[in-house]
Amino acid sequence: MTAPRLMRGLMAAALLLPMALAGCGDDDSNSGNGKTELTFFWWGGEARAKLTEQALALYTQKHPDVTFKTTWQANQGYFDKLATLTAGSDAPDIFQIDDNYLAEYATRNVTLDLTSYKDSGKVDVSKFPEGLWKYGVVDNKLAGVAMGENTQGLVFNKTKLEAAKQELPKTGMTWDQLITWAQKAGAATKIPGTMDPSADYKAFWVWLRQNGKDLYNGNQLAFTKDDVQKWFELWKGARDAKATPTADVIHEGNATDITKQLVVTNKALTSWVWANQMPDIQKNTKDELAVVAYPGDPSAQWARASMYFSVYRGSKDKDKAVDVINFLANDPEAAKILGTDRGLPSNLDNRTAVAATVTDPAMKASIALEDELVKKFGPAPSVPPKGHSTVKSELIKAAEAAQFGTATPDKAAEQFFNAAQAAVAG
Numbered sequence: 178m179t180a181p182r183l184m185r186g187l188m189a190a191a192l193l194l195p196m197a198l199a200g201c202g203d204d205d206s207n208s209g210n211g212k213t214e215l216t217f218f219w220w221g222g223e224a225r226a227k228l229t230e231q232a233l234a235l236y237t238q239k240h241p242d243v244t245f246k247t248t249w250q251a252n253q254g255y256f257d258k259l260a261t262l263t264a265g266s267d268a269p270d271i272f273q274i275d276d277n278y279l280a281e282y283a284t285r286n287v288t289l290d291l292t293s294y295k296d297s298g299k300v301d302v303s304k305f306p307e308g309l310w311k312y313g314v315v316d317n318k319l320a321g322v323a324m325g326e327n328t329q330g331l332v333f334n335k336t337k338l339e340a341a342k343q344e345l346p347k348t349g350m351t352w353d354q355l356i357t358w359a360q361k362a363g364a365a366t367k368i369p370g371t372m373d374p375s376a377d378y379k380a381f382w383v384w385l386r387q388n389g390k391d392l393y394n395g396n397q398l399a400f401t402k403d404d405v406q407k408w409f410e411l412w413k414g415a416r417d418a419k420a421t422p423t424a425d426v427i428h429e430g431n432a433t434d435i436t437k438q439l440v441v442t443n444k445a446l447t448s449w450v451w452a453n454q455m456p457d458i459q460k461n462t463k464d465e466l467a468v469v470a471y472p473g474d475p476s477a478q479w480a481r482a483s484m485y486f487s488v489y490r491g492s493k494d495k496d497k498a499v500d501v502i503n504f505l506a507n508d509p510e511a512a513k514i515l516g517t518d519r520g521l522p523s524n525l526d527n528r529t530a531v532a533a534t535v536t537d538p539a540m541k542a543s544i545a546l547e548d549e550l551v552k553k554f555g556p557a558p559s560v561p562p563k564g565h566s567t568v569k570s571e572l573i574k575a576a577e578a579a580q581f582g583t584a585t586p587d588k589a590a591e592q593f594f595n596a597a598q599a600a601v602a603g
Contacts, residue, residue, distance in 0.1 A: 231514045291319040327453045332448050332455060393559060
């Protein structure tokens with residue numbers, strides 16, 4: 178290891194002391210013995226850490242010259258830490274990222290362009306759904322390799338609906354049909370029929386695509402203020418019809434984590450989530466849950482990368498780091514270890530093999546939904562631009578203003594549209 182490389186490693190280690198550390202190899206693994214130590218950073222819980230460590234140990238078993246220094250932490254604060262490391266040119270060789278930040282890091286030239294590796298086959302995406310690997314392209318550069326596939330899912334309480342002899346939601350029902358269904362089912366069960374998703378960017382995005390629009394066009398908004406107003410008015414009508422909970426409960430659904438969604442706390446019969454979150458939601462209720470696509474034409478949904486692995490552009494071991502990512506995405510043994518923790522495997526052959534081993538009924542439901550929709554998916558949109566995280570939070574603020582009645586749908590739409598424009602322009 179060169180002196181500058183060693184100093185950077187020591188600085189990174191000092192910054193990362195508060196986080197959970199699990200090392201493979203030792204600090205001298207690059208010092209003249211022919212070994213390469215790669216730094217690897219991700220967010221997640223202990224279960225993900227264990228699986229990731231096992232997959233990396235398998236790589237070292239097959240490539241004894243490569244070892245890993247791994248660091249992980251909970252999602253909270255992860256991107257603050259990554260920003261600190263990249264600002265000091267101390268980024269890990271390989272790091273996990275999602276579509277909230279991929280464009281930002283790619284446009285700042287933090288991520289290595291993997292296009293040439295893809296073209297040469299060193300990053301093999303031949304067994305990925307085309308829309309899935311393309312969802313990692315920013316400004317014609319492949320900024321990350323999708324490590325799992327996901328899509329939007331409407332989770333509902335099957336137990337309570339069947340007990341009340343109510344029809345179950347179905348993929349393909351219109352938005353108006355869903356609201357009418359929610360109104361009727363809520364009256365029958367004494368539980369509001371659906372969470373109000375007007376603050377949920379996922380639902381708004383799908384609805385826009387079904388209406389010939391999109392959330393973004395490159396680095397610009399692809400919708401108008403009038404589109405937002407129509408969206409807010411749709412859900413004002415649903416609230417007025419008592420198809421949704423009251424504003425204070427809707428706020429609770431907007432603010433809570435995935436394990437306390439309203440479908441779990443029995444404050445709504447449905448929640449709007451990512452389909453692969455089904456197992457975590459199911460763990461928190463004794464009732465049987467099920468999942469269908471969002472309302473409207475399912476071709477508006479797409480194969481979304483649940484998260485990516487990217488290589489730091491300043492890595493001294495780019496080729497080896499790229500090979501590790503390719504291994505994690507495509508090696509059958511690694512796929513069996515990683516399972517569905519980061520979403521359904523991107524490699525379709527591996528997905529079939531992993532799906533055959535799944536025993537969790539909730540994950541089986543998630544896989545079944547993906548299998549149903551994969552033939553109906555439309556083209557993936559472009560990766561959200563810099564400012565997307567602000568757009569998401571501004572939608573919540575404006576939608577809640579409409580939900581609580583402190584602003585009309587018209588004024589709330591104007592508030593959000595202006596704030597969203599400023600976010601992507603900045």
